[in-house]
Amino acid sequence: MKYFLGIDCSTQSVKALVIDGAGVVVAYESVALPRPYLETSDPLVRHADPRMWLEGVEAVLKKLRDSEFDMASIAAIGGDAQQHATVYLERFNPLSFSRRTSPIWMDASTGEECRLLDGAFGKRMQLDTGSPAIERFAGPQIMKFVRTEPEAYARTTRIHLLSSFLTSWFAGKEAGIEIGDGAGMNLLNLKTLDWDPEICSFIAPDLIEKLPPVIRPGTFYRLSDRFADYGLIPGIPIAPFTGDNPASLVGCGATEPGVAVLSLGTSDTFFAAMPEFRTDPEGYGHVFGNPLGGFMSLACFKNGSLAREKVKDMLGVDWTFFDETAFERTEPGNGGKRALPWFEPEITPLCNETGLKTNFDWDAASDAERIRAVVEGQMENIAKHTAWIGSFKRIRVTGGASRSRGIREAAARAFQTEVETLDVVDSAALGGALLARDAAKRV
Numbered sequence: 001m002k003y004f005l006g007i008d009c010s011t012q013s014v015k016a017l018v019i020d021g022a023g024v025v026v027a028y029e030s031v032a033l034p035r036p037y038l039e040t041s042d043p044l045v046r047h048a049d050p051r052m053w054l055e056g057v058e059a060v061l062k063k064l065r066d067s068e069f070d071m072a073s074i075a076a077i078g079g080d081a082q083q084h085a086t087v088y089l090e091r092f093n094p095l096s097f098s099r100r101t102s103p104i105w106m107d108a109s110t111g112e113e114c115r116l117l118d119g120a121f122g123k124r125m126q127l128d129t130g131s132p133a134i135e136r137f138a139g140p141q142i143m144k145f146v147r148t149e150p151e152a153y154a155r156t157t158r159i160h161l162l163s164s165f166l167t168s169w170f171a172g173k174e175a176g177i178e179i180g181d182g183a184g185m186n187l188l189n190l191k192t193l194d195w196d197p198e199i200c201s202f203i204a205p206d207l208i209e210k211l212p213p214v215i216r217p218g219t220f221y222r223l224s225d226r227f228a229d230y231g232l233i234p235g236i237p238i239a240p241f242t243g244d245n246p247a248s249l250v251g252c253g254a255t256e257p258g259v260a261v262l263s264l265g266t267s268d269t270f271f272a273a274m275p276e277f278r279t280d281p282e283g284y285g286h287v288f289g290n291p292l293g294g295f296m297s298l299a300c301f302k303n304g305s306l307a308r309e310k311v312k313d314m315l316g317v318d319w320t321f322f323d324e325t326a327f328e329r330t331e332p333g334n335g336g337k338r339a340l341p342w343f344e345p346e347i348t349p350l351c352n353e354t355g356l357k358t359n360f361d362w363d364a365a366s367d368a369e370r371i372r373a374v375v376e377g378q379m380e381n382i383a384k385h386t387a388w389i390g391s392f393k394r395i396r397v398t399g400g401a402s403r404s405r406g407i408r409e410a411a412a413r414a415f416q417t418e419v420e421t422l423d424v425v426d427s428a429a430l431g432g433a434l435l436a437r438d439a440a441k442r443v
């Protein structure tokens, strides 16, 4: 029997999911990442140690091998990583980093660079790259590095996305950036499907030389000999790693237009496949690539599950109360009481002043009212800022928080549509495994 492995390297953990040829999950392991980001006094700065991701990937492979799973039966590997994180190399082999830490998607410290890019390119940035200049995207992040650490930038020979860095790690040689995740950089021209020379050279005259090539759907690599240590067969195909959201699009079976997905994770995201690309008139949403061809729309809400958990802990209630009881004790609409738990600077809409935003007296309300206010506030904010994507007869809800009846009902109300729960262990890792199966067919 042949199996296909998907690796998901997300913000808080690394998962390994194995499917058989029919797409049925036969094995699943995960390891928590010890420091998803390094603490700093500036809430806008969010960097992580890139070595931690490699250690996480190796740890999950070891766990899978030690679970007695027959690693030699894996016929192909695919995967994904949190989007937008960049990895700066002085050399790939032996590995040496020119920037000790990697900015991750939660970083919002490049406001100045975004203003400069806006000034230089105006509307063209969004029309050609799918998004206006966005703080967490690779272009503004690289520009900040060029401006603040010019010597380290000069020593840099390659700038990877975390996804292409992991593909390279498995292949044992430097790999390209695939379009799904590459579109989240403000550097890829979606009309030519290649780096935009003008934008790249505005950031640094030699930037384009430091970027990996852009690769097309269907490209694959081969597993390096080193992974024989884990019982894997060297030379099996590696589907290029993509971003977690493009991988989720595949895992949720939403690569064809008509289905939208609301994924409730560390960040909440809303996305759908899009054959021709169209941009958000408000400028918050993005166009990424669909790993199987064409494009996808996406809006990202930074204060997702971590914010819900913080409210739960603040109130000292358990998940049953948060997910169910609070909704039995209150009425839909909550008498107009709404709250937005923006403990981290919010992305959609942009808001750098953190805190709990309410339109009612929080102290005088019951815990149940506070919870409904937060959940209805979040779902209405998502519905409002994704209206540009289109309207959908049904929305698939996935991610840990989709188990909450209260959240599902609030989503159905906010979107005025039917909501179905997609019961997959991990849609991004599943997407990675399905991309691996696809690569195996092409060999």
Ligand code: XUL
Binding pocket: 010, 011, 081, 082, 083, 084, 105, 136, 184, 243, 244, 245, 267, 269, 300
């Ligand atoms: C998408 C985004 C997040 C990360 C989370 O643009 O920033 O969803 O991909 O891993």
